[in-house]
Amino acid sequence: MGPLNVVGGHVALDLVNTVEPRVPGGTVGTDHLGTPDDLARWAVRGALLDDEEAERVRRAWTDGDGGARAHAATLEIREATYAVLLTQLGAADGANAALDVLVGHWRRAMGRSTLSFASTDDRLRVGTDPELVVPDRLAHAAVALLRTLDVRQLKACPLDEGGCGWLFLDRSRNGSRRWCSMGDCGTRAKSRRLTERRRGARSGVPQSS
Template identity: 60%
Template sequence: MAPSDLRIVGGHLALDLVNTVEPRVPGATDFREHLHTPEDLLDWGLRAGLLDAGEAESVRAAWAASPAAGDQALRATHEVREATYGALLSVLGHSADAAPQLEILSLRWAAATARSALVPGGRGQPVRVVVGTTPAALVPDRLVTEAINLLRTVDVRHLRACPLEQGGCGWLFLDHSRNGSRRWCAMEDCGAQAKARRLTERRRAARATT
């Protein structure tokens, strides 16, 4: 699956970042990677709403001038992603200590803050913070900022993982359904697959008893 087909279902940019590998299994390293190249990263970032087309052009130009900067941004993104996932597992109570992950995010966040600026919002408007004043590092800088914002404010009651034990993919998402009943990352995907599997199992069991 190319990044352009990857579903964006997390309900928050930092969760969509976590969901760029599948399946999402704690501790696993043999996942399917959707962000292979700096170009994948830009493609996904545009679709996820991380940056706009004009910003993507600046980033592309910066990476064209220095391909090493593109590789570095991709590596930083992977690092932010895995640290965010680890920290969220701890928030969910699935792992005890997220101190090493938070340390990684702290360092990345400090660097991102150093590349941010306060700009006037215009007459009668509040001041704005612009993260990503350095195009080459804009993508990981914005992602770590999103991750920190989520980790600081997440309402754990709404944070869910698509259930691996029932054949789901482990992706994380915010459940904003009215009755808090969303179980799958996407019903038409993991939910439908699990339903089909249960049906097959029932048929098999029925056949075995006749």
């Protein structure tokens, strides 16, 4: 599996985008968070954990089923966040049930949370039980995103045009960003349109563009 691109513009969106393609109604695509190990690696790469915290998390996860619990909680938060965000994009179903799941995780995370200065700099970081610090921080992040989201900026890479369905914040001034990243889906869609046009030209069938 190649490296996972990070395009969302917010860690909660990058969490949603760990399934590829991202299709409403279930995780049918490649899941980049298939195991607790995948999750630990992703959390470090996305700066959700610093190296020292990652070490503590790994230690906590080697005992019993800590890793499995954190992994399961993370996937619940991910799918609930996705379902709630879809309603912001106009989908009608499932928002309340998903919101209940997310709020449940967020409240439990709050109950365990502390605030302290990080060892690497002077920034405050949310700490919790090392076993659950990853899902807890993600629950905080997801709620923070939903509370402050400018829905006009929220977009999905267009599945019906060959995109991947990933969610991202379009922060361009004129709101013109269409693809998760022009280097991936945008370029693929463009070359596909070109091929279709050439094929059409050869067969003499006029193509609409």
